Amino acid sequence: MIETVESANSGYRFMLGVSQYSCGVGALPGFTLERVRFSKVVPLKQGFAMIADIIKQAGRPLTSFAACELRSPAPFTEQGFKDFNEIYIKTLMEWGVMKDGVNPVARSNVCPKIDPPSEPGFHAFTFATVAAGAPNSFVVAGSGESAEGKGDYRDNTVRLGDVSPSAMLEKAKWVLDEMERRMSAFSGTWDQTTGVQLYTVQDVYALLESELGGRGAFRNGVTWHFNRPPVVDLEYEMDCRRVHIERVVEI
Template sequence: MTHTRDVSKAGYRFLPGVFQYSAGVAALPGFRIERVRFADPVPMTEGWGRIAAWLEAMGRPRSAFCACELRSPAPFTEDGFRQFNNSYSAVLRDWGILLEDGANPVARSNVCPELAPPAEPGFHAFCYTVPDPQAAPAFVVAGSGEAAEGHANYRDHIVALGDTSPDGMRRKARWVLGEMERRMAALGGDWAGTTATQLYTVFDIHPFLAEEIVARGAARHGLIWHHCRPPVTGLDYEMDCRRVMLERVLAG
């Protein structure tokens, strides 16, 4: 199992992932994680500004930014995804969040609404740390589609590539659920501790919903199903999950 790394000044630890995001974060003792969701997706440049303003208003440094959820117009090509990730990571570098060795500690999900998509990539939600001596444990697991990350491409590693039959989707779901469990275990969590589980697919999950998702405890508080596609062409199923005790919605 991969070990986590502490970002002590920011109040969280992270599970190393790929250059564009970590596999998940957990609050360090003495800190809690809060989540803020925008009522509607906010374009990236405006979103960075609004997040910075929110953190300042909360008396938190930009380094407290520890996770985010993005919305994009449509799945990227492999090259397009790399270009987007380079631009995204550049802001984290400017904010002083990337570590000295280049590691990216921020967890992330990025999905594409099938209907009424945004005109450009933007923020759906973000998380940050707040000092709290009495805080309960908290974590945010980054989104994962049905392919191992860290390879030269996604396509060659997609589970049941192109198979959106009930059996194919079940295989994809099993792989992603296992990855969620691997990440949670490394962060000290499990399904019993989650406060929310999110699923992203445009295909039918009902043939395996009870046996694969509900039975293993992944829907203990229900399941938030977003009619979205994962961010890279060829992927069909994605999930993320979290244990966050305080969440807000920002309108306008």
């Protein structure tokens, strides 16, 4: 089993990732993960303020902030993505969530092709709440078809620039393998998931049954967002979760 680390004063443990985000989070015994989705994308600064209010109203510390789902106007260049992440993690450090360069918060950040936001913002977030005897819950961070933490994306991307059917199949297999690896850190499997999300604007219909269906990802259906991954030339991303409390906040 992959080693996880308990995040201080949070109610969850996490799988180490990169400085921008962890690979996933899982609730500790006596806690559960709660997901809150906004009815429309909330700009980053305003979103952080709203998230802080919601967490405080629940009687939880800001350090219980566990995961988020972001939306951006268009894919970033590698330098642009780095610059954005510096802005994002500043608040995590101010909240005491991120310390010594270690980020426990899982994240997805994707780019809608249709009706994109004018600036990066929050689609949803997850935090840990007290819940005695709650079943296991986890959130796996989004992954595209590139190995993270290797220095750059271009040199570590599966079939870079190729969107042929064979390339998309290879990309999908890589991402599905990574989803399974990350879930395993929390003793998770596809048949435990309550939500599976797919992000691509490419035609992947031919592999839905053979790859996603064959692995069991369709147990509770798959939500296909017509979105691009956050970095130029990435084409296929997924995330998944096992979360029993979800609600929508009207904006």
